[in-house]
Amino acid sequence: MLMLRQIYWLASKDILIEARSRQTIGLVVVLGVLIIVVLGLGLEPSQTSGFSATAILWVAYLFGGVLCFEKTMAVERHDEALAGLLLAPIDRGAIYIAKLISNLILMFSLAIVVTPVAVLLFHFDLSAALGAFVLIMSISMVGFAAVGTLFSATISSSRLQGGLLAMLIFPISLPLVITSSQLLLRIFRGNQELSFSGLSILIAFDVIFLVASWLVFELILEP
Amino acid sequence: MHAASTGTSTTPETPQAADSRPPEDVSAPTTTATSTTAAVHAVNMTKTIDERLILDRINFTIRPGQYVTLLGANGAGKSTMLRILASLSQPSRGKLTVFGHELTRASSPSLRARIGMIGHQPMLYRELAAVENLTFFGRLYGLPDARTRAMELLEYVGLADRAGDPVKAFSRGMTQRVAIARALMHEPDLLLADEPFAGLDAPSTRMVELMLARLHDEGRTIILTNHDITQSLRLAEHALVLHGRRIALDEPTADLDPEEVLKKVGWTSC
Numbered sequence: 001m002l003m004l005r006q007i008y009w010l011a012s013k014d015i016l017i018e019a020r021s022r023q024t025i026g027l028v029v030v031l032g033v034l035i036i037v038v039l040g041l042g043l044e045p046s047q048t049s050g051f052s053a054t055a056i057l058w059v060a061y062l063f064g065g066v067l068c069f070e071k072t073m074a075v076e077r078h079d080e081a082l083a084g085l086l087l088a089p090i091d092r093g094a095i096y097i098a099k100l101i102s103n104l105i106l107m108f109s110l111a112i113v114v115t116p117v118a119v120l121l122f123h124f125d126l127s128a129a130l131g132a133f134v135l136i137m138s139i140s141m142v143g144f145a146a147v148g149t150l151f152s153a154t155i156s157s158s159r160l161q162g163g164l165l166a167m168l169i170f171p172i173s174l175p176l177v178i179t180s181s182q183l184l185l186r187i188f189r190g191n192q193e194l195s196f197s198g199l200s201i202l203i204a205f206d207v208i209f210l211v212a213s214w215l216v217f218e219l220i221l222e223p
Numbered sequence: 224m225h226a227a228s229t230g231t232s233t234t235p236e237t238p239q240a241a242d243s244r245p246p247e248d249v250s251a252p253t254t255t256a257t258s259t260t261a262a263v264h265a266v267n268m269t270k271t272i273d274e275r276l277i278l279d280r281i282n283f284t285i286r287p288g289q290y291v292t293l294l295g296a297n298g299a300g301k302s303t304m305l306r307i308l309a310s311l312s313q314p315s316r317g318k319l320t321v322f323g324h325e326l327t328r329a330s331s332p333s334l335r336a337r338i339g340m341i342g343h344q345p346m347l348y349r350e351l352a353a354v355e356n357l358t359f360f361g362r363l364y365g366l367p368d369a370r371t372r373a374m375e376l377l378e379y380v381g382l383a384d385r386a387g388d389p390v391k392a393f394s395r396g397m398t399q400r401v402a403i404a405r406a407l408m409h410e411p412d413l414l415l416a417d418e419p420f421a422g423l424d425a426p427s428t429r430m431v432e433l434m435l436a437r438l439h440d441e442g443r444t445i446i447l448t449n450h451d452i453t454q455s456l457r458l459a460e461h462a463l464v465l466h467g468r469r470i471a472l473d474e475p476t477a478d479l480d481p482e483e484v485l486k487k488v489g490w491t492s493c
Contacts, residue, residue: 002365009362017350020389075348083311084346084405087339088363089332 006090010098017075024071025109032060032114040121053122054184058177060114065144066166068106069152077156092218103145129187132194140180143206144173150213154220176205262287262413262444268317270303277303279468290439292455293448295465296489301448305415309340339411341419345402349391353401357408364409376404396427416447453481464488
């Protein structure tokens, strides 16, 4: 119960800081929309349906996500606020979960803005399988945020941050992206049901990285 | 830890006797009584960073309630030692006990709750107001009424009228005062002050000096690092001097002359 309260205070603090500064959400949404628009304009209408459309959406989510992970951890590095957290008598796992929740809120905000833009530009019919789309993307984003939150904390003291973070989390997230894109493709073709084996892969990815990140977060977190 | 609800006035602890070990003594002390009664007890504490030796077999003991200044030239390892004492870093070898408990990466939250730190950086969130920062940290420390305590401390550091202003709007001196309030939110038994006067003007410096003196009068153990040797010897009752990665001097400040200390830290003049 105490840990839940600590997670709530830590995540609330992140959201309050973001609400005041609006630095991350503004950047992330602009980047996401730009990616969708640039790719949408650069590809023929025949190329932006089905698998391509979901892949383009994923490109926007991935790069927007990396920006979220960097910015939310940068808040802790500024003025060594992270040291203040590490001095406090709290489980470091609570810091990880709170950061994950903050990142997920930002990523879902990104998705809420970017997805309709993609639907408009690429003319794919989301209404036919909206529930399945939300389910698949939500499970996928939890896994991606689990990986991103862990690695952003690991390398946040490094000067390479941006490039290094993308290099680390993109390959690790590849199984998630491929599985998610394939599941979405089957749905958008309209003639196939949601694959439970595919969903199991996504859920297994989430569980593995959530548990592993929770366990190792204390070891990798240095002020 | 002192009771959180009692404000800044708390019952002083009784300093307990403990021997200070000669700096040349590199053998592990055998008296377990010393490690269990001391506020801080280091035995052959060694720290290497990237294979570079920063601290080499450090031995010292600090009694509860003692006001100690840790002196040394730039790069002598003062901040590293304070970060180890705060459990933000771990010794590479040797043993360090704080209030009888060995400090490790997995130090218990109850032990961390007895330590407060004022660092080079304020450890605050610039976007949040002073009172929001203090309330947030107070909640992490489990204070029952963190906001009231935050307002008490802002009153204490003379910033009650600016409680709702974001920290980013504060001067260096004001930010430092909020940082001190943050370190005192949970009424720590051991306060680590890493150059708390850096960048402060004369009135702010005096205010921080008085705050530290008051905390010492309340019975808290204070370890202060500072570049101004004369000021440090005036404020503290005991001095530890780091030189050549070792403790070069471990004596009461009353017995020390600033010039003598300057020689020990490796400086030839002010």
